[in-house]
Amino acid sequence: MEVGMLPISASKRGKLLAAGYTTLDAIARASPSHLARDIEVSDNEASEILNLAAKASASEKPNETHTTVVGGGRTAWDMLNDEKFSSYITTSCVDLDNILGGGIKCKDVTEIGGVPGIGKTQIGIQLAVNVQIPQDYGGLGGKAIYIDTEGSFMVERVLQIAEACIEDMEEYRNHFHKDFQACDVKMHPNNILENIFYFRVCSYTEQIALVNYLDKFIMENKDVKIIIVDSVTFHFRQDFDDMALRTRLLSEMALKLMKLAKKFCLAVVMLNQVTTKFIEGSFHLTLALGDSWSHSCTNRIILFWNGNERHAFIDKSPSLKSASAPYSVTTRGIRNSTSNCKRIKMMNTSGMVLCLLCHGWNLKLGWLYLRGTVKFAVSFSYKELRSYLLPQVWFICYFPWLQLETGSTGVVLHAWLR
Amino acid sequence: MFMFQMKQRNDIPSHGNLVITARIEITWLREMKPENLLLLRHRSEKCTVGCPVLDRCLGGGVPCHSITEFVGESGSGKTQLCLQLALSAQLPSSRGGLSASSIFIHTEFPFPFRRLRHLSRAFRASHPDLPDPCDRVFVRAVHTADELLHLIPTIETFLLHSRSRWRPVRIIVIDSIAALFRSDFENTGSDLRRRSSLFFGISGGLRQLAKRFGLAVVVTNQVVDFIGDGDVRVGNLSNGLYSSGRRVCPALGLAWAHCVNSRVFLSRDEDGPVRRRKMSVVFAPHLPHCCYEYAIKGEGVFGVDMQREQD
Structure with a gap:
């Protein structure tokens, strides 16, 4: 509730606002003498205002349901602040994370569809696995x-x-946090399985x-940070004759999921199928469930060949620009697509292989294991990469690592060319 | 609460609405609990197809609790593989089977009894300790898609009763699903809509059975020639599916592709005098793309071990 609602004279209201008392909360926190000094009124008048403010905020709370529009209203400023602290769940594919602004966003409903x-x-x-990455490793540590x-x-x-995710985390710890004791909590694949609440449903009811x-x-399991509906x-x-x-039913369900996302600050991911649609004399591929359904998700990602x-394309999003990024499905899970990294330089330094892969302005670092085959182990988020953008920084960064490594591990520098 | 809200919004709840609301309420009353994945782990069983090489291609065999589709042109060995599966399901779990009976629904006529007899003779020769395998394959003919849809509740009651009398049924084979949809439907909007709703109905019913009884459901599908470039790419094979030198795509289109969990493509090629057959995974939630050669012999379908050949 705003100061504007208080039953006081317009001049006092103006003074309050000018002094920066925009909310009842702000007034309630001030002492009468402070308030009197700030808005240049007598102490008596100030305490009167305080009483009114206290009454107003007290009366506001029980009636919250009736004044949800007013009480629940928030300024865009607050929301922007919240946005800064919003958390993301990584997809394990750096390119995909980049176009999504860091991964799948909490509080949002995201729809992913494809053939x-x-x-x-x-x-x-x-x-479902990545949401469980502990906070020490930049994850959410949720269920x-x-x-x-x-x-x-x-x-x-x-x-x-x-298992691949745990391996990656161990790799990350070994190379970056040798002294970091907090990361010593070892995760087991069974723990990851236990933290996925699996429901198998057999009908739409x-x-x-x-x-x-x-x-x-x-409510009972507060740690839940993601809901995945497949599909x-x-x-x-x-068996639906009545399309209306x-x-x-669908929009009701979407609304409920959206409410859950907002209430518990979790991400909702809905997977959707595709169907062909007849537009202007030719068949096009679209996501199933029709046009009205397409309004019920905040973000929409379409996967295509x-x-x-494999590419992912952001079809609809209020905050992200539409873009597409390649990804690949490997035995270890979703990873960067490797086919478009052009290897431009490869040198061998004291038993270690350094690859410089070229793919544009963005630079990526990753670890390779050289047990017979080359395999990509860890990749970084875009923000972390930004700090490595300057060439001199890399040298500072990777030389200490080189000295730490034994012969079996190597350092990779990828330079991505758009 | 749900109904109340509807009235408030001045929706006149239709009959269908009320029924659905009631059903939702009833389901809600049932305690909803997540399943423990640690326990499920032991339940993600596989049934051997009767050859270790092909099992390797399929990651241990045909998975239970899901629908696997074998797609290929006529003569590629779909039916052979299904018959062999129906037999090898009777093996005890120590030998990769499920020690279970199977239901074989055939839509193409006649049912290959003689071939089954052949295979079962070979099967008995290699596993003399098991009783006559033909006794545990239940065969049923189905002529139309609607008949198949209405058969599903019958199968359910049969499964409930057969549990006590025989070994439990753990395999359902439908050979082939495409034959049911080939004739009855025309290429008009309403017919296509009816067709795809039948797809989802049949698949939904089968999945429910698969989940409830831990069944492995196997369907076979035919191929159609690939015409033009308007088709959608489905699955791993980048250059399209080729069989007998022609580019083909699985019948029944995109809607049916959503109705199966895994799809395996069987192809054959006449390479001069040599006939080469290949099995490749088009898509599967648990398998990477892989490709194996196989041969059909008198005793059944066998994969060709490429590594051993190279040695």
Whole structure:
């Protein structure tokens, strides 16, 4: 509630605002003498204002439900501040993270769609694992809810991705935080499995009932930071004669999920299928569930094949510019696409291989293991990379590492060329 | 609460609405609990297809709790593979099987009884300790897609009853799904819509069964010739699917592709006098793309071990 609502004279109100008392909270915190000095009124008048403010804020709270529009309203400034601290869940693919501004954003509903076999489920599993990366490693240390409608969730695959994720974290610790004791907590793939709440739903009624129940469930399990619905579409594409009913049920469900995302500050990821649509005499590929559904998600990412490479395209987002990035699905999970990195330089320094890979202005660092084959182990977020952009910085950075390494490990510098 | 909100918004709740609301309420009353993945881990079983090389291609065999599709042109060995699977499912779990019976739904006629007999003779020769394998393959003919959809509840009751009397049924084979949809549907909007809603109905029913009884569902699909460039790329094979030198794509289109969990492509090529057959994974949630050669012999379908050949 604003100062403007207080039953005081307009001149006093103006003085209050001019002195910076814009909210009731700000007034309540001030002492009468302070207030009197700030707005140049007598002490009596100041305490009167304080009383009124206290009354107003007290009366405001129980009536919150009636004045949600007023009480729940927030300034864009507050929201901008919140935005700065909003957290992201990495996709493990640096290119994809870059175009998404750091990963899948909490508090948002993101829809990801694509043809069968493009890697929707793989991204879903990867996110369910990545949300559990501890805060020491730049993750969220949360838990995941996985709602499986299609039965494509394979535990053996989760285990593979979880093991790779743990390996990556250990690698990261070994190279950067040798002295960092806090990171010593060893994670086990079983812990990762335990922290994924897996629901298998077999009909759309179950799906809706589950979404209704989630509020209660998350209340009990506060750590949940992501909800993945794989896929939101499947049960809604069978036995629906009444399309209006389907639309209504779907938007109701989307609204509930959106509320959950805001209330518990978690990310909601909905996977969607594709269908062909007849527009102006030719068939086009679009995401399923129709036009009205496309309004119910904040962000929309479309996965598609470009030649022999998988690409992700931001189709709709209020804050991100539309862009596309390549990614690949490997045994270890979602990773950077490697085919467009041109290797321009390779030199051998005392048993270690240094590769300089060229791919534009962005520079990337990663670790390679050289046990017979070359394999990409750790990649950094864009922000971290920025600090390594200057050439002289790299030299400072990587020479100490070189001395630390034994013969089996190497350092890689990637320079990405757009 | 749900109903109340609807009235408030001046929606006149239709009959369908009320029924759905009631159903949602009932489901809600049932305790909803997440499944423990640590326990599920032991349940992600595989059923051997009867050859270690092909098992390796499929990551241990055909996975339970999901739908696997074998797609290929006629004569590529789909039916052979399915028959062999129905037999090898009866092996005990120590030998990669499920020690279970199977239901074989055929839509193409006639059912290859003689071939099954052949295979079972070879099967008995290599596993003399098991009873006659033909006794544990239940065969059923289906002529139309609607019949298949209505058969699913019947299968459910059958599965419930058969649990006690015979070894449990853990495999359902449908050979082939495409034959059901080839004739009855025309290329009009309403027919296509009816067709795809049947797809999702059948697939939904099968998935429910697969989950409830831990079944491995296997369907076979035919291919159609690839025409023009308007087609959508599905899966790993970048240059398209080739069989007998022609570019093909799986029948039933994009909608059906969403209805299966994994798709395996079987191709054959006449390379002079030599006939080469290949099995490749188009997409699967748990498998990378891989490709193996196989041969069909009198005793069944066998993968060709490339490494051993190279040595």
